[in-house]
Amino acid sequence: GAPVTRLFGDDRYATAAAVSRATFPSADTVYVATGADFPDGLAGAPVAAHEGAPLLLSRADRLPAATATELARLDPERVVLLGGEGVLGPAVAEALAAFADVERVAGADRVATAVAVAERLPPPEEAFVATGWAYADALSASAVAGARRAPVLLTSPTTASPATVAAIERAAPRRLHIVGGDRAVSGEVEAALRDLLEP
Numbered sequence: 001g002a003p004v005t006r007l008f009g010d011d012r013y014a015t016a017a018a019v020s021r022a023t024f025p026s027a028d029t030v031y032v033a034t035g036a037d038f039p040d041g042l043a044g045a046p047v048a049a050h051e052g053a054p055l056l057l058s059r060a061d062r063l064p065a066a067t068a069t070e071l072a073r074l075d076p077e078r079v080v081l082l083g084g085e086g087v088l089g090p091a092v093a094e095a096l097a098a099f100a101d102v103e104r105v106a107g108a109d110r111v112a113t114a115v116a117v118a119e120r121l122p123p124p125e126e127a128f129v130a131t132g133w134a135y136a137d138a139l140s141a142s143a144v145a146g147a148r149r150a151p152v153l154l155t156s157p158t159t160a161s162p163a164t165v166a167a168i169e170r171a172a173p174r175r176l177h178i179v180g181g182d183r184a185v186s187g188e189v190e191a192a193l194r195d196l197l198e199p
Contacts, residue, residue, distance in 0.1 A: 013057050014066035020054035027074045029053040033082040038135035040082040042142045043114035049146030050121055063095040071099045083113050111154045115167040118151030126150045126175040131157045137180035160192035168196045
């Protein structure tokens with residue numbers, strides 16, 4: 001059979017660093033998301049993939065040692081923080097500034113942050129939409145979205161989130177993929193999103 005390689009560290013931060021170390025000899029740009037919650041990292045994964053950049057994780061109030069060590073090895077010119085100061089605080093931004101120029105991409109909430117991140121992609125042919133209140137569906141979509149240079153956008157399960165609706169209207173993708181059953185994204189939300197693609 002094919003050889004099996006295990007990439008891991010002592011915790012999620014060290015595991016993300018191990019994945020980066022095994023994949024990237026160096027990187028001009030590095031994305032950093034909170035390791036405490038899922039939306040920003042999952043929305044950022046396709047964009048990082050598009051830019052050929054690793055995605056590392058941080059605590060809200062301090063940069064983990066494993067992340068700092070990997071940043072020193074990668075020697076980037078730019079670090080992109082995903083999310084506002086509530087998820088990656090000023091101390092993290094200050095610590096990252098020792099490694100590279102720091103740029104923050106954030107919105108007022110997880111939905112708006114996913115939109116802000118998605119706007120870093122070229123105009124997409126398609127987009128993936130998943131609930132922003134549970135991780136599994138967005139996680140399932142993120143690798144495929146990255147391979148297709150498509151954004152992962154988030155919505156409330158019961159109401160088409162206005163920031164996502166506006167992003168779809170601006171980007172005008174030809175196809176939308178709604179990920180998950182109707183408990184995750186209701187039929188009403190699906191109908192509202194479907195209407196956005198109607199001529």
